[in-house]
Amino acid sequence: MATIGATRRTEPGAVRRPMATTGFWSWFTTVDHKKIGIMYGVTAIAFFLIGGIEALLIRLQLAQPDGTVLNANQYDQIFTMHGITMIFLFVMPMAAAFFNYLIPLMIGARDVAFPRLNAFSYWAFVLGGLFLYSSFFLGGAPNGGWFGYAPNSTTDPQIGMSFYALGLLITGIASTAGAVNLGVTVINMRAPGMSLFRTPVFVWMGLVVQFLLVFALPIITVGLFQLLFDRRWGTNFFNVDAGGDPILWQHMFWLFGHPEVYVLILPAFGIISEILPVFSRKPLFGYQFVVFSGIAIGFIGFGVWAHHMFAAGLGPVANTAFGVSTAIIAVPTGVKIFNWMGTMYKGDIHFTVPMLHAIGAVMMFVVGGLSGVTHAIVPSDYQQTDTYYVVAHFHYVIFGGGVFAFFGGLYYWWPKIFARRLGEGVGKLQFWLMAIGFNLTFGPQHILGLDGMIRRTFTYPESLGLGFWNLVSTVGAFLIALSVLIFLVNAIRSFRQPKGLANEDPWDARTIEWMTASPPPAHNFDEIPQVHALDEFWHRKYVEDERTGRLVPAQAGAADHTDEGPGAGHAIHLPSPSFWPLVAAAGLPILGYGVLYSWWVLGAGALVLLVGVFGWAIEPSVAEEG
């Protein structure tokens, strides 16, 4: 539906425009940021389950010395796809899900800046993910690690690493389009009075992430093209015989890869910064510090990449410089930790499930952060590099920090999105299981790493004495799997409840996404709120008593929000559904298969892409009223 209450008319375009906003097929043509956000979330969780099964296979193989669950070739494919899946197909799209759903609501916008481009990003991501997974049936999945080091990746005879290059190029296009879109949305679509320093920290972190993506993705794009050209057309980028330098790949990869680490963790920082104040019933301690340290992380994040390459032989000067810059980036990160502790200090803390996850995320991230600092010290890193110590480190950061925060965010915003609540009791069980399982899985890997267990090894001999901690780690992994299963049960059970919340503001929240109905109407706000302060919603609900200095509820009616009546919201022009983004995105995997198999398929892919883009260009974003 183009306009609420609009009538259907024939379009000047070649085919009739899809107008339905409900029903199964409407999901394929929707441009509503909320629906796209939900689709991102569902798809990301599906990939999380697949990546999780791969993790369990890895842990089964390593549970005992001389494991025989997988052979070396299968193990290579599984651990590579585990990494690719979790990073590119789970954490990044899960962050995109939160950004997509929440940023327009948090800044008081009706949608993102480019709704159809948003749909394109989603479809390109899904199709890119399916393209990657199709490699399992077409000669073997990528098997050179998510980092794809040359020349191993350029000379491997299996087709997997070609799928890796093409698949990541497709998801990279999706992310670049999404980053431009969301970046412009934050800069240009804010409600009246919503200055940047009145936006929630989550929005700020979103903005920093989009800029990181815009500047980091083109670098890996070039690297992936070089890898692909080396494999497919015999170029010499990483070919030592012709004078090429494989270290160039490492530079290209990590110049993207380290900002990417912050792309993975800053969304979690944003979520934590929203949840902690609500359940401490205090404003975020040092809002501006949190924002500026987030920006600082964004800048310094481009100057630390070579700490992934200390053992590559860059020389003492480079190693020292990157060691120092790595130590420096710990400072703004540490600042945030203190801000979060300050927020909770003397707060009226409510240990709800979202709060538990947020606190858990902070604690786990501190562990990962501290082991990260040990990598900044070059001689120490020489001992740790390529061992399980590093595996433990980045899982504490990305799983401990990122995934815990994502689960907290799911519990926190579930009522907003679905107008139903997740069970608190089951949620607490899930949290504790995950916390215990997580620490059992990755805690012992520090010890394994320091004992000399190398990464990416598909098995180890009994004589190394690594069996016990590996077994503990495997048991932990299955506890994590159990807790994820419990979360899924909790989610399914929530849909058995009747739709509708007893209290539209179940957490006594602070930010303006809670000022509209749950779930929000297609146009988000009947009337765009006029913003006067940071934590606008809180300030509408509470005022400080002048004598006692305590917070007291504001006068009745001040917090009224859905007061426009049934007629409100009409004549708001929303972008109309469109299937052209899906058509354009469908061209990308066809192009990918074309590169691998045939010029004819390549041409067909280009044609589909062109048709999609031209159909898109001649179609007005809002269908005209009849």
Place this chain on the structure above:
Amino acid sequence: MADVAAPAEHETTTGLPSTKLAMWLFLSSECLLFGALISTYVLYRGRSEVGPYPDEIFDIPYTSVSSFVLLASSLTMVLALSSAQRGDPGRMRLWLLATAMLGLTFVGGQVYEFTLFHEEGLTLSTNLFGTTFFVLTGFHGVHVTVGVLMLLGLVSMSWVDRLPGDGSFPVEMVGLYWHFVDIVWIVIFTVIYLIPTPRPGGA
């Protein structure tokens, strides 16, 4: 180009149309793309272990002429925008076509040059020079081709009167992209053709 056709309909926070901001953000991303490609070329300059070497096959006067053709297309692009803003869609289409033709001439010249080099024994896999030269200039050629497609799209949409308003906004957006691609060529031309490449061993 995504929503190029969408007019700046509602008020924005910065007062700038969102499409324009998006285009600048996209172009800044493109800077890093070409930055990485040019860096690769510079890194491998003079490190080829076998010929043909650049000084053996470059025809600098020829490439200078085709570079001039591409730069001239920036002028016609500006004239197209100016015609659109003056409300003269006929002349706008004419200048857009001229821009597209100049772009096509450049791409055609590049195809001819590639063919010639190929006949002289330089392929993607001959040496590092061939690898980095073809990939860098090829990426740029693809960008020009995409620009030509956008220009022809503008012309045809203007023909059937499907451009919003006076059409100057989408023309301006495509123009931003077009000028960017031209500027990048100035850098590429300088780095590849004008700065002499040493032979390995310092010859």
